[in-house]
Amino acid sequence: xxxxxxxxxxxxxxxxxxxxxxLIQLPNGLKKYYSYVAENLxxxxxxxxxSLSHSWGPCDLAxxxxxxxxxxxxxxxxHHSRIHVWRTPNLNIVFSxxxxxxxxxxxxxxxxxxxxERKMFKVGVFTTVQHIxxxxxxxxxxxxxxxxxxxxxxxxxxxxxxxxxNLHHVRTLKDKVDAFLVISGGLFHPIGVFFASEKPVxxxxxxRNLARDVTxxxxxxxxxxxxYLLKALDAKSFGVIVSTKPGQRRLTMAEHISRILGNHxxxxxxxxxxxxxxxxxxxxxxxxxxxxxxCPRIALDFQENFKRxxxxxxxxxxxxxxxxESYDPFDSLNMLPSISSLQNVKRRET
Amino acid sequence: xxxxxxxxxxxxxxxxxxxxxxLIQLPNGLKKYYSYVAENLxxxxxxxxxSLSHSWGPCDLAxxxxxxxxxxxxxxxxHHSRIHVWRTPNLNIVFSxxxxxxxxxxxxxxxxxxxxERKMFKVGVFTTVQHIxxxxxxxxxxxxxxxxxxxxxxxxxxxxxxxxxNLHHVRTLKDKVDAFLVISGGLFHPIGVFFASEKPVxxxxxxRNLARDVTxxxxxxxxxxxxYLLKALDAKSFGVIVSTKPGQRRLTMAEHISRILGNHxxxxxxxxxxxxxxxxxxxxxxxxxxxxxxCPRIALDFQENFKRxxxxxxxxxxxxxxxxESYDPFDSLNMLPSISSLQNVKRRET
Numbered sequence: 001x002x003x004x005x006x007x008x009x010x011x012x013x014x015x016x017x018x019x020x021x022x023l024i025q026l027p028n029g030l031k032k033y034y035s036y037v038a039e040n041l042x043x044x045x046x047x048x049x050x051s052l053s054h055s056w057g058p059c060d061l062a063x064x065x066x067x068x069x070x071x072x073x074x075x076x077x078x079h080h081s082r083i084h085v086w087r088t089p090n091l092n093i094v095f096s097x098x099x100x101x102x103x104x105x106x107x108x109x110x111x112x113x114x115x116x117e118r119k120m121f122k123v124g125v126f127t128t129v130q131h132i133x134x135x136x137x138x139x140x141x142x143x144x145x146x147x148x149x150x151x152x153x154x155x156x157x158x159x160x161x162x163x164x165x166n167l168h169h170v171r172t173l174k175d176k177v178d179a180f181l182v183i184s185g186g187l188f189h190p191i192g193v194f195f196a197s198e199k200p201v202x203x204x205x206x207x208r209n210l211a212r213d214v215t216x217x218x219x220x221x222x223x224x225x226x227x228y229l230l231k232a233l234d235a236k237s238f239g240v241i242v243s244t245k246p247g248q249r250r251l252t253m254a255e256h257i258s259r260i261l262g263n264h265x266x267x268x269x270x271x272x273x274x275x276x277x278x279x280x281x282x283x284x285x286x287x288x289x290x291x292x293x294x295c296p297r298i299a300l301d302f303q304e305n306f307k308r309x310x311x312x313x314x315x316x317x318x319x320x321x322x323x324x325e326s327y328d329p330f331d332s333l334n335m336l337p338s339i340s341s342l343q344n345v346k347r348r349e350t
Numbered sequence: 351x352x353x354x355x356x357x358x359x360x361x362x363x364x365x366x367x368x369x370x371x372x373l374i375q376l377p378n379g380l381k382k383y384y385s386y387v388a389e390n391l392x393x394x395x396x397x398x399x400x401s402l403s404h405s406w407g408p409c410d411l412a413x414x415x416x417x418x419x420x421x422x423x424x425x426x427x428x429h430h431s432r433i434h435v436w437r438t439p440n441l442n443i444v445f446s447x448x449x450x451x452x453x454x455x456x457x458x459x460x461x462x463x464x465x466x467e468r469k470m471f472k473v474g475v476f477t478t479v480q481h482i483x484x485x486x487x488x489x490x491x492x493x494x495x496x497x498x499x500x501x502x503x504x505x506x507x508x509x510x511x512x513x514x515x516n517l518h519h520v521r522t523l524k525d526k527v528d529a530f531l532v533i534s535g536g537l538f539h540p541i542g543v544f545f546a547s548e549k550p551v552x553x554x555x556x557x558r559n560l561a562r563d564v565t566x567x568x569x570x571x572x573x574x575x576x577x578y579l580l581k582a583l584d585a586k587s588f589g590v591i592v593s594t595k596p597g598q599r600r601l602t603m604a605e606h607i608s609r610i611l612g613n614h615x616x617x618x619x620x621x622x623x624x625x626x627x628x629x630x631x632x633x634x635x636x637x638x639x640x641x642x643x644x645c646p647r648i649a650l651d652f653q654e655n656f657k658r659x660x661x662x663x664x665x666x667x668x669x670x671x672x673x674x675e676s677y678d679p680f681d682s683l684n685m686l687p688s689i690s691s692l693q694n695v696k697r698r699e700t
Contacts, residue, residue, distance in 0.1 A: 023622065028633045031633040031634055032633075032634075032635060032636065034619065034634070035619070035636060038619065049592075049620045049621070049622055050619055050620070050621050050622065050634070051621075051622050051623065052591070052621045052622060052623035052626075052630045052631070052633070052634065053622075053623050053624065053630070062622075064414055064594045064624075065594050065622040065623070065624075067594075068592060068593075068594040068599050068601065068622060069592060069601060069620070069622050070601065241402070242399075242418060242419060243418075244414045244415050244417075244418040249418050251418065251419060251420065269384065269385075269388070269400055270399045270400070270419070271399070271400050271401075271402045272373065272399055272400065272401050272402060272403075272412075272415040272418060272419050273401070273402035273403050273415070274403065274414075274415075274624065276402075280402050280403070281402070283378045283381040283382075283402070284381055284382075284384070284400070284402065285382060286382065286385060
């Protein structure tokens with residue numbers, strides 16, 4: 001078992017709130033541990049059900065699946081650093097962690113070599129919730145090696161915790177640090193840090209046991225973004241997408257963007273779905289470009305899979321102004337641009 | 351415009367019920383007509399939204415999407431032969447048709463040649479709702495050519511109308527006819543008729559302008575089914591899938607099947623999702639075989655795409671008995687086998 005699910009505490013919590021029927025939500029990579037979790041629940045007489053859907057984050061609670069299986073409790077695993085109960089009228093939601101057990105100590109030493117070689121001594125350190133238990137040790141090691149370390153917290157997050165969509169706390173360190181060190185698997189989170197800061201990002205990957213500079217990968221995605229944003233300037237019809245996911249439902253923002261684009265002479269449609277994927281968008285061929293008000297990471301990380309431009313709300317102003325010259329990568333993560341910032345955009349003379 | 355959406359009547363109905371915000375649901379192949387439908391609604395001051403999700407049938411109402419966009423009305427297009435309003439506490443649901451305009455007259459003549467050549471003069475005639483406007487003419491032509499024609503209705507369906515999942519009315523003609531004539535595009539509906547009847551099926555395809563015998567295609571799918579059913583006899587762990595779709599939610603059946611399989615020593619899990627697709631099932635690698643209580647056509651038509659066996663509720667008895675010798679293809683369409691029929695199955699001596 002590679003993960004610590006804090007199962008004793010989870011079981012105690014479920015017992016305390018009187019859970020009987022529990023829908024278990026696990027991210028795809030952790031679904032293979034369902035039997036282990038279910039078995040622990042079965043021992044105290046709890047019947048469990050597994051959500052087969054994606055579980056992208058706390059924005060993606062399987063409320064409909066919980067209702068369809070008449071569950072009294074939703075156990076949402078892997079997106080929280082501590083066990084936490086959220087009581088709603090018909091459903092108790094229990095957030096519980098999944099900590100990767102392997103200490104990335106050795107990989108941190110490799111990262112230190114890279115940082116020293118590049119003379120980057122002011123470093124912001126962040127990690128995803130799976131590795132948060134090793135953050136203090138990592139920071140300590142870096143400080144012992146003479147680095148000046150910055151770790152920031154954010155509301156509802158543990159100190160130093162990264163979320164895919166909310167990177168404001170990373171952004172605030174932009175001008176203070178030479179580089180960021182990110183402990184995580186995959187490129188998803190390091191890319192987010194790059195877009196929030198435009199600083200070099202060194203990744204410590206505890207799964208693949210390697211440290212690497214992912215700045216070039218970030219730059220590449222930035223170039224792809226600019227290419228598609230330029231394409232979006234020629235679009236005539238826009239599809240503004242609203243998600244039904246509880247924490248990604250931005251109807252007001254979608255209607256607002258649709259209205260502003262409409263006022264600027266664009267043909268707009270508001271499109272509704274749960275997951276945004278390629279097959280889904282292929283059924284609306286008359287749309288030239290999309291604005292996704294669901295999750296900013298769809299447009300950022302998966303743009304290449306879709307042939308037509310995907311924009312995020314913070315990027316609509318470039319369409320309205322007709323120029324991407326002043327492009328700020330952080331706009332790709334801005335899901336709630338102020339209404340006035342969109343209303344007051346002036347179209348560049350051409 | 352290849353389809354008649356009866357738009358004047360739809361608009362009149364929407365006005366009558368006081369619709370203001372309407373979520374439009376179109377099957378994927380018809381989503382390209384959204385702008386036309388939306389424009390007609392806009393003219394009478396109705397704001398519309400498009401559901402991007404699949405719209406498989408009246409079992410698949412986009413209630414969550416309607417709620418997420420705060421719509422007062424759901425316009426569900428293409429699965430009904432007449433305009434019909436269903437009032438629910440927070441949402442009015444308007445079912446409206448989409449009739450394919452092209453008369454398949456000439457193709458019916460080709461089908462007549464095939465039937466005559468094969469000396470099949472007692473014929474059951476069915477069609478999907480898109481072509482129902484041509485059914486009478488087709489029946490008339492067949493009768494003029496000396497055929498004895500059988501057309502059956504079913505509750506909630508027009509006379510001679512086919513649905514993907516409910517083929518009991520086709521089944522009742524099994525012993526009366528030599529063959530079936532099915533007016534429809536694609537293989538989906540003719541295959542259903544073959545599984546319900548095990549009779550030759552001649553298809554009249556109004557889209558591709560051709561008549562053909564699809565019995566061999568049906569036999570091929572039947573062989574695939576038997577191969578996977580045999581594989582399922584060796585399964586040790588079963589995943590019983592429940593869908594969240596309003597008309598496909600068979601929780602009681604799923605729990606019942608899970609319990610019976612459990613009593614027979616199988617390891618079972620109840621899995622919940624909206625759409626059942628390959629990617630979704632790849633995340634639960636420990637499951638040897640699935641029972642799908644959602645839509646019977648997933649297991650029937652898409653078995654080859656999935657590597658592990660997909661069973662329908664009516665096929666569970668073959669697992670319990672340990673034999674597929676007495677296999678009846680109609681069981682692949684039986685979503686509600688009686689509880690006693692499952693409880694009383696005796697395992698074959700091996």
